[in-house]
Amino acid sequence: MSTGQETCAVLGCPMIGSFGVSGSWYCVCHFRADASAWNAITAVLMQHRNIVDQAVHARRTLAGYHAIKAPEDMLIDLTHEVGKQYGLEAAQ
Numbered sequence: 001m002s003t004g005q006e007t008c009a010v011l012g013c014p015m016i017g018s019f020g021v022s023g024s025w026y027c028v029c030h031f032r033a034d035a036s037a038w039n040a041i042t043a044v045l046m047q048h049r050n051i052v053d054q055a056v057h058a059r060r061t062l063a064g065y066h067a068i069k070a071p072e073d074m075l076i077d078l079t080h081e082v083g084k085q086y087g088l089e090a091a092q
């Protein structure tokens with residue numbers, strides 16, 4: 001764990017924290033989500049652990065923009081639906 005890349009600040013989240021907020025680091029999926037959806041999002045991530053592993057591996061190995069973005073975009077799509085059921089439900 002000396003890569004300088006910390007795990008997402010959300011308890012149990014396997015992703016790398018990429019976005020700093022008030023001294024904590026959050027992954028792409030938790031960064032924009034309402035806190036009420038965090039646990040549900042983590043559960044979705046764990047269901048798609050193979051994609052998470054791709055995303056984490058790409059970041060740890062500095063695989064490049066596209067290698068990182070492809071799996072993260074998939075995870076953002078997967079967790080977006082869950083997030084909508086929480087904080088954004090009334091938005092559309």
Ligand SMILES: [Zn+2]
Nearest residue numbers: 008013027030
């Ligand atoms: Zn996370």
